[in-house]
Amino acid sequence: MSNQHANSHNQFAAQVRSYGVELTEASPGAVADAIASAIDPPAVGTPLPWDGVELPDGVETDPTPADIEDAATGVTAASLAVADYGSIVLRMDDAGSEPVSLFGDLHVAVLREEDIVPDMEAAFEWFGEQLRETRDSAVVATGPSATADMGSLVQGAHGPKRVEVIVVR
Amino acid sequence: MSSERDSKAAHIRHIMETEGDAVGANTRGFNDGRYESVGELEDYDALKDEARSIKEDAIERLPHLVDELTETVEENGGTVYLAEDAADANEYIAEVCTDNEADRLVKSKSMTSEEIEINEHLEREGVEVVETDLGEWVLQVADEAPSHIVAPAIHKSREGIADLFNEQFDPEEDLETAEELTAFAREQLGELIRGADVGMTGANFITADSGTMALVTSEGNARKTVAVPETQIAVAGVEKVVPSVEDLQPFVELIGRSGTGQDITSYISLLTPPVNSPTVDFDDPDTPVADGDDDREFHLVLIDNGRMAMREDEELRETLYCIRCSACSNTCANFQSVGGHAFGGETYSGGIATGWEAGVHGMDAAAEFNDLCTGCSRCVEACPVGIDIPWINTVVRDRLNTGTDPELEFLVDGLTPDTETSGPGIQKRLFGNFELLAKVGSTVAPVSNWVANAGPVSRVLQRAAGVAHDRDLPAFQRTTFREWFEGRDRVPPIDPDRRVVLYPDLYTNYILVNRGKAAVRALEALGVEVLVPPVPGSGRAPLSQGMIDTARSKAERVAEALGPYVADGYDVVVIEPSDLAMFRGDYERLLPEESFESLAEHSYEILEYVYGLLTNGADTDGLTLADGDGETVAYHAHCQQRTMGLDEYSVAVLDACGYDVTTSDVECCGMAGSFGYKEQYYELAMDVGSTLEEQLRDADCDHVIASGTSCTDQIGDLLGEEPSHVIELLAPDGETT
Numbered sequence A: 001m002s003n004q005h006a007n008s009h010n011q012f013a014a015q016v017r018s019y020g021v022e023l024t025e026a027s028p029g030a031v032a033d034a035i036a037s038a039i040d041p042p043a044v045g046t047p048l049p050w051d052g053v054e055l056p057d058g059v060e061t062d063p064t065p066a067d068i069e070d071a072a073t074g075v076t077a078a079s080l081a082v083a084d085y086g087s088i089v090l091r092m093d094d095a096g097s098e099p100v101s102l103f104g105d106l107h108v109a110v111l112r113e114e115d116i117v118p119d120m121e122a123a124f125e126w127f128g129e130q131l132r133e134t135r136d137s138a139v140v141a142t143g144p145s146a147t148a149d150m151g152s153l154v155q156g157a158h159g160p161k162r163v164e165v166i167v168v169r
Numbered sequence B: 001m002s003s004e005r006d007s008k009a010a011h012i013r014h015i016m017e018t019e020g021d022a023v024g025a026n027t028r029g030f031n032d033g034r035y036e037s038v039g040e041l042e043d044y045d046a047l048k049d050e051a052r053s054i055k056e057d058a059i060e061r062l063p064h065l066v067d068e069l070t071e072t073v074e075e076n077g078g079t080v081y082l083a084e085d086a087a088d089a090n091e092y093i094a095e096v097c098t099d100n101e102a103d104r105l106v107k108s109k110s111m112t113s114e115e116i117e118i119n120e121h122l123e124r125e126g127v128e129v130v131e132t133d134l135g136e137w138v139l140q141v142a143d144e145a146p147s148h149i150v151a152p153a154i155h156k157s158r159e160g161i162a163d164l165f166n167e168q169f170d171p172e173e174d175l176e177t178a179e180e181l182t183a184f185a186r187e188q189l190g191e192l193i194r195g196a197d198v199g200m201t202g203a204n205f206i207t208a209d210s211g212t213m214a215l216v217t218s219e220g221n222a223r224k225t226v227a228v229p230e231t232q233i234a235v236a237g238v239e240k241v242v243p244s245v246e247d248l249q250p251f252v253e254l255i256g257r258s259g260t261g262q263d264i265t266s267y268i269s270l271l272t273p274p275v276n277s278p279t280v281d282f283d284d285p286d287t288p289v290a291d292g293d294d295d296r297e298f299h300l301v302l303i304d305n306g307r308m309a310m311r312e313d314e315e316l317r318e319t320l321y322c323i324r325c326s327a328c329s330n331t332c333a334n335f336q337s338v339g340g341h342a343f344g345g346e347t348y349s350g351g352i353a354t355g356w357e358a359g360v361h362g363m364d365a366a367a368e369f370n371d372l373c374t375g376c377s378r379c380v381e382a383c384p385v386g387i388d389i390p391w392i393n394t395v396v397r398d399r400l401n402t403g404t405d406p407e408l409e410f411l412v413d414g415l416t417p418d419t420e421t422s423g424p425g426i427q428k429r430l431f432g433n434f435e436l437l438a439k440v441g442s443t444v445a446p447v448s449n450w451v452a453n454a455g456p457v458s459r460v461l462q463r464a465a466g467v468a469h470d471r472d473l474p475a476f477q478r479t480t481f482r483e484w485f486e487g488r489d490r491v492p493p494i495d496p497d498r499r500v501v502l503y504p505d506l507y508t509n510y511i512l513v514n515r516g517k518a519a520v521r522a523l524e525a526l527g528v529e530v531l532v533p534p535v536p537g538s539g540r541a542p543l544s545q546g547m548i549d550t551a552r553s554k555a556e557r558v559a560e561a562l563g564p565y566v567a568d569g570y571d572v573v574v575i576e577p578s579d580l581a582m583f584r585g586d587y588e589r590l591l592p593e594e595s596f597e598s599l600a601e602h603s604y605e606i607l608e609y610v611y612g613l614l615t616n617g618a619d620t621d622g623l624t625l626a627d628g629d630g631e632t633v634a635y636h637a638h639c640q641q642r643t644m645g646l647d648e649y650s651v652a653v654l655d656a657c658g659y660d661v662t663t664s665d666v667e668c669c670g671m672a673g674s675f676g677y678k679e680q681y682y683e684l685a686m687d688v689g690s691t692l693e694e695q696l697r698d699a700d701c702d703h704v705i706a707s708g709t710s711c712t713d714q715i716g717d718l719l720g721e722e723p724s725h726v727i728e729l730l731a732p733d734g735e736t737t
């Protein structure tokens, strides 16, 4: 692991935690267990796109609207993370990662350590290439959803109340 | 006229009483957050410059970028509709709803959609419209207008929202906490989103290269609005187009920090619609979402509504760079007291609203509230794209100045030899022509002071020109500063270290004469040769009333008078910060480049100059030093002085002379030139000043000092005793008559 990666990782960990996001690290083979102990059932998810990294049993990976509605937890992959902001990038896809990550009270995001970039400049270079090429959509998510519209800051407005990140290393 | 001023005063008073506390607490919180959050950025200024140049370039190439974007979106499978005006946009959107047999449209927050009043239009067409942003929803339920462009319901307290919900929805158990209110709203709105046929969003930025729109949000409602229904409509002003995805980066880093003081908001959606996410069809709850046969539809409605004309308008064009972050509202002292319901037009609020309203709704819409910008300039450094917001206000004021008080004009005609071709109102002309007023006032002082502040005359001034009866007018001095200077017996230093022209600004010359004398003594004590030649007023007073022609002719005469001294190697030293701000800033728009640059380059604020002398080896021995045991000073720097970054010199020199300094941290004293003298704004000015008063009283120091004339007047009224200028504290003692 290069120095830069180590720095980015540490900075990312510190930043996400400052938003009240829990962060766990797991080797590829241990990811399923880490997810299993993070989730509140019932859980929905979309398949993780990396070889040797699996979702645990009990996560519905082909959810219906009813499943999404009833789920307490949504599990999805994050494509990228921005170290100095503690942000994760959630890419939309045909499998429904966007609604899966949005409706439950808890969102568990799985992220590969090598996908952590140091800053927004690097992130937007990546977006530039990706979005021009694929015309995909994505969300840069930082911490849980929040609102201050009801008189004081409340976490969990329309989106998740809690976010957990599992870093695969 | 007088009754118009009365009703304006009553309106402002009412808003301050009912909404002032909530607005004040929220905007000050945002503003403090901004200072903290941008302070953490290593390259804040570089990011701002980058953001500014991206916008300059995008607006320059706008027609081309709109074409490119249209092509891209169509390639992506969406539709672009370029709407000429609000009616055109509304019709198109209603058609899309009809084609989709839509009964309900859910919306995320969008000011542009408020500008075209789409909700009202669709409701008339039988489409139910639901605002899903919690703040917007509160307002929809309450049937109120936004009071802030980013946080629309900041004028409402938690208790107020709870009362509203309990009354409207009669829940089983009364709602009370912010958590309960949020959970209740989430549930209600969740239900409404589930059954929606169309989702409508705004767009903070749209990239021409990929057709990606950036949405800056925190609640997650915009994500649901896009993810759930099959049809998406995005409404955006044409000015939102930027060339490429990479261009989004500086804005993403700046917008949250500048606005609500968040480093970044919870969600930055980068949508390239029609999005490749399956719809969530709650009418078919048991078919896996990934198996649905989606046919997503996307309509981008780009709104002109006056923007292309703004682009052609040299003075209003800068408005189009605005990214609607709200920093200029939050940092504005007047806005902090009243919010957008008083400081706002049909759609937009805060300082930049003048540009938006004039451009999209017309001059009348801007006229209503444009006076509330006092030109303090604190917003300029807060604006992430560096818009000269006070200048836009000045220009609009100038255009609005069409004679409205014919029958009263003769009263001040003799006192108002301005060069305005159209007629500003009598109040504006009285304050705009302060120079002649001061000359006449001084000739007949102290009688003029006594007369002006005596009951009958004071009331006439109030009735005819709207001068607040509760204010004492500035007291003109019988012997002007220049007369004193000319009459002194003194031998000029044979071999001076530096040579200075001390600018006899109107206030120093006619009213605050002692600070001029102090400046001369201090400079001479530091080995400087000082001249005080006759130089006319800077034009600040007419400019602040929107009398640009008059200001320009003053500027030309100042440049004529000072130019030869500058050419001869003299430095120009200025006591009044608002005049230095003219020399260094506004003159750029009033003078030829060369005369502006040489004057700007050689002008210094008095304490900035003293600081320079001290760092170049001059000795503080000649100045009045603090006595040994921690003499304390409460210091309020002038708003424009702070924007120029010059307040720190005063603090540094005071420090070097042994004083223990406490500085105020309010954005503006509230007086802001003649603003606080105007009858209709007097109470607002005093409300703004109350924060400063509290800070100065709490500091409980041996001396209270200020830099600007307005601040001196205002603090005098607030504390019952006029503060002195920094230089008066530091200058060696001397004759005071």
Ligand code: SF4
Pocket (backbone or CB within 6 Å): B321, B322, B323, B324, B325, B326, B327, B328, B329, B352, B379, B382, B383, B384, B385, B386, B387, B389
């Ligand atoms: S003018 Fe500048 S500070 Fe004001 S809202 Fe627009 S971008 Fe923000």
